Amino acid sequence: MSCQWPLNADELFGERRPQMINTGLPERDVDTVRATINDMWADAPGGWVYEWSKIAETYAGTGAHQQAALAYGWAKFPTLADESKRTALANQLDQYLLAAPSFGVEFQRQTLQLPYQGGTTPVPVHLFAPFDLPADGPVVIASGGVDSWKMDMHGLMVLLATGLGARVLAFDIAGTGESSVPMTGAGGAEIVRGLVAHARTLGNSVVAHVGISMGGYYSARSGLAGEVDAAVVLGGPVEAAFTGEGPTHFGMAGIVGNALGFDRPPTPEELTERMAENSLRPLLDQDSNAPMLVINGADDVHVPQHDTLVFQGRRDTEVELLPGTGHCAVSQLPQVFSTIIGWLGRTVPTLAPPTTIAG
Numbered sequence: 001m002s003c004q005w006p007l008n009a010d011e012l013f014g015e016r017r018p019q020m021i022n023t024g025l026p027e028r029d030v031d032t033v034r035a036t037i038n039d040m041w042a043d044a045p046g047g048w049v050y051e052w053s054k055i056a057e058t059y060a061g062t063g064a065h066q067q068a069a070l071a072y073g074w075a076k077f078p079t080l081a082d083e084s085k086r087t088a089l090a091n092q093l094d095q096y097l098l099a100a101p102s103f104g105v106e107f108q109r110q111t112l113q114l115p116y117q118g119g120t121t122p123v124p125v126h127l128f129a130p131f132d133l134p135a136d137g138p139v140v141i142a143s144g145g146v147d148s149w150k151m152d153m154h155g156l157m158v159l160l161a162t163g164l165g166a167r168v169l170a171f172d173i174a175g176t177g178e179s180s181v182p183m184t185g186a187g188g189a190e191i192v193r194g195l196v197a198h199a200r201t202l203g204n205s206v207v208a209h210v211g212i213s214m215g216g217y218y219s220a221r222s223g224l225a226g227e228v229d230a231a232v233v234l235g236g237p238v239e240a241a242f243t244g245e246g247p248t249h250f251g252m253a254g255i256v257g258n259a260l261g262f263d264r265p266p267t268p269e270e271l272t273e274r275m276a277e278n279s280l281r282p283l284l285d286q287d288s289n290a291p292m293l294v295i296n297g298a299d300d301v302h303v304p305q306h307d308t309l310v311f312q313g314r315r316d317t318e319v320e321l322l323p324g325t326g327h328c329a330v331s332q333l334p335q336v337f338s339t340i341i342g343w344l345g346r347t348v349p350t351l352a353p354p355t356t357i358a359g
């Protein structure tokens with residue numbers, strides 16, 4: 001199920017431009033595409049998916065398959081609301097697999113059948129590992145958010161693998177990307193538990209979870225429940241984000257509505273009711289957490305500061321609220337991932353010493 005909703009393309013560029021550049025697209029090209037787009041949904045000149053796909057085709061024609069995959073990733077952004085968006089995702093995957101020999105790490109694509117509500121559901125995953133990684137190395141499962149998925153976060157996945165000397169298993173959270181089920185707290189968590197169980201068979205049984213944005217909700221959940229050996233929460237909503245009027249900025253209500261499985265734009269009341277079920281307050285009231293690192297930007301318009309600061313004072317938990325940056329501290333990603341890699345290297349003994357990351 002999917003739906004379109006009123007969305008201002010230029011406002012999205014205003015918010016997402018740092019992410020577009022920091023994940024690997026030339027600033028000049030981003031600004032060129034921005035100048036040509038005047039409609040979010042039209043698959044025609046001036047339309048978001050059309051113009052992003054056009055520049056992706058240019059990259060592909062020169063053999064720049066990784067940049068083509070990134071551009072197709074923005075073409076299908078922010079959700080698979082129509083057939084043109086789904087086509088862009090398929091094109092992204094094609095270009096991504098063509099780029100795989102240049103990733104600089106071992107790469108595998110697999111589709112796992114994981115437990116889900118009494119049956120199973122297919123979960124495509126991408127595995128990254130340094131070429132010399134021993135078979136008994138640790139595993140990090142990692143997920144992006146509600147609108148930025150595993151292929152969109154590629155550079156960060158490779159950075160985790162090479163910086164930590166670990167195998168990284170990247171996946172799309174329920175309701176997003178290649179997932180075939182809607183996003184729910186319980187159902188999505190069941191899939192994550194299946195991923196953790198699978199990851200424990202891949203190396204030395206040590207598994208950490210790194211989650212970004214809504215992916216951070218699931219890493220907070222697995223960390224608070226003690227289901228993993230360490231958890232990193234980057235910009236994850238956990239409690240306050242699920243109360244009140246719900247997500248409102250930069251089209252997030254429609255993005256989340258699609259992930260939740262609505263086939264029409266949800267009312268604010270419907271969205272609030274559905275999201276309230278996700279609060280992690282029951283787990284926050286327990287003391288069973290694994291070691292956790294919780295980070296976000298102080299100026300996040302999507303996730304209240306409370307959802308970061310609520311972790312202060314917890315056992316085995318470090319908290320950083322970074323000034324001068326917004327959701328997931330995206331304008332400071334190199335520094336943030338240096339912190340994440342350093343923390344994981346200190347916290348999980350079998351991870352390799354962290355490398356220095358240029359910032």
